[in-house]
Amino acid sequence: MKKSLFLVMAGSIIIASCRQTTPAPEADTNDDVILHAWSWSFDTIAANMKDIAEAGYAYVQTSPANTCFIGEDGGMALFSQPGDSVKGKWYYYYQPTDWKIGNYLLGSRDQFKSMMDSAAKYNVKVIVDVLPNHTAVDHTAVLPDLDNAVGGHDKLFHANGMTDITDYNDRYQCTTGKMGGLPDVNTENPDFQAYYMNYVNDLLSLGVKGFRYDTAKHIGLPSDPLDSLAERNNFWDVATGREEVKGVRLSVPRDSLFIYGEVLQDRNVKEAEYGEYMDLVASNYGHALRNVLEKADFNADSLLIWHHPVDGKHLVTWVESHDTYCNQHESAGLTDEQVRMGYVFLTARQNGTPLFYSRPAGSTRDNYWGNNRVGARGNDEFKHPEVVAVNKFRRAMHGQPENVTASDNGAVIAVARGNAGLVLINISGKTQTVDIPTALPDGAYTDGIHNTTFKANNGRINGTLAPFTSYILTY
Structure with a gap:
């Protein structure tokens, strides 16, 4: 005799027939x-921490918290053009003038601490974007405490640190030269390392649980050529706790x-060696995914x-990053719906650590x-019901291996997790009807977000998907 099984999962009610199954071995x-939370102030993140937690995020990543260059009279625009009434640029917080907590764009150290208290209350872990590679374009704005700590202003930079990079695939230029006008810090100077690690440890003392290393591929590895002012390329050994420096660890x-680390892929980038120290961004995979989304065809690239x-378990995956959105607007042409479909795909998968980039409100x-x-909060996409559902689906599918397939026309992607769950994603702007293989037991599966039912029978599942819509199904 069959019995009906009712499960409540991420707001969904799923109806299926119950049967005995042999559990599969857990996958990694x-x-x-x-x-x-790109460009959100510390106060804004704190005010939204409950929503962040309820949306299923384990981590929230802040923009850089360090003291930074004050540009355009301290204006708070994300991006201003000549003649705009409100001036400013988002990227000034990527131009350090000191390594201490607090800046005019995002908030003070006390506001940072209040944000951390909120994170602890809601059990959300905080990642801080850190950038020891360079200073502000106007290096004369560097504050005296930093200059004094490293032995004087001239000791702060590589010997090659004021020379523009002309070949980003030349490892000496890449790791010692000036990138985009940003003078290259002598990250091998033990005095700088100790000063920087005191900043890191201050962040950790307030409860920070992780770091995103900006421009990581521009900081040398042990196998890279040495700048004339460096004795060893040991920054990563110090930053990741393998070594202490001047009594600081x-x-x-x-x-x-x-x-x-932000180790953007290109020719002659030592991803495997960087991967010995930290997880890395999957920048080429993001490009492939955007290609698939733009063409609404899973077969347009290899996903x-x-x-x-580096193995997928140690990659941070994204549809877009703040750089692809803000700098060359490479990903900005994707609609919010397309980005959401891509994020649902990444999050339904077995490996990678997906990152949801929060676009500006009203964009x-x-x-x-x-x-x-x-300082303002981004748009509501970070807590869209489909995003929330797939975040919770991911955790519920712990240990379940993936099987990624697609409809014949490539418009619908199916991500199965063992025989416990299935996510169907219509990446096209047209209604799609599918009849595809499935490992789900026979039964009717209703997605609780859209109240759409799919029927599984004899190893196949069929149903109809609305344009740019995803469906989360669990057994």
Whole structure:
């Protein structure tokens, strides 16, 4: 006699017939997801921490917390053009003038601490974007405490640090030269390392649980050429707690932290060696995914390989990052719906740690900057019901292996997790009807977000999907 089984999962009621199954061995899976609260102030993040937690994010990533260059009279615009009444640029917080907590764009140290208290209350872990590679374009704005700590202003930079990089695939230029006008810090100077690690340890003392290393591929590895002012390329050994410097060491165990690096892929980038120290961004995979989304065809690129020498379990995955959105607007042409479909795909998968980049509130394909204010919350997409459901699905599918397939026309992607769950994603702007293989037991599965029922029978599942819509089904 069959019995009906009713499960409540991420707000969904799923109806299926109950049968005895033999549990499959657990697969090695990633469970966590990151919200990149891009340009949100510390107060704004704190005010939204309850929503962040309830949306299923394990981590929230802040923009850089360090003291930074004050540009355009301290204006708070994300991006201003000549003649705009409100001035400013979002990227000034990527131009350090000192390594201490607090800046005019995001908030003070006390406001940062209040944000951390809120994170602890809601059990959300905080990742801070850190950038030891360079200072502000106007290096004369560097504050005296930093200059004094490293032995004088001239000791702060590599000997090659004021020379523009002309070949980003030349490792000496890449790791010692000036990138985009940003003078290159002598990250091998022990005095700088100790000063920087005191900043890191201050962040850790307030409860920070991880770091995103900006421009990580521009900081040398042990195998890289030495700048004439450096004795050893040992920054990463110090930053990840393998070594102490001048009596200063990473103050918590390395394995208690989530650390990943912005090592954008190109020719002659030593991804595997960087991967010995930290997780890495899957930038080529993001490009492939955007290609698939733009063409509404799973077969337009290869999404079954990671396009990376590092294993998927140690990659941070995204549809877009703040750089692809803000700098060249490479991803800005994707609609919010397309980005959401891509994020649902990444999050349904077995591996990678997905990052959801929060676009500005009010942003459109004609107005990338939306409300155009640093400090304000992004749009509501980070807590869209489909995003919330797939975040919770991911954790519920712990230990379940994936099987990624697609409809014949490539418009619908199916991510199965063992025989316990299935996510169906229509990446096209047209209604799609599917009849595809499934490992789900026979029965009717109703997605609680859209109240749409799919029927599984004899190893196949069928149903109809609305344009740019995803469906989360669990047994």
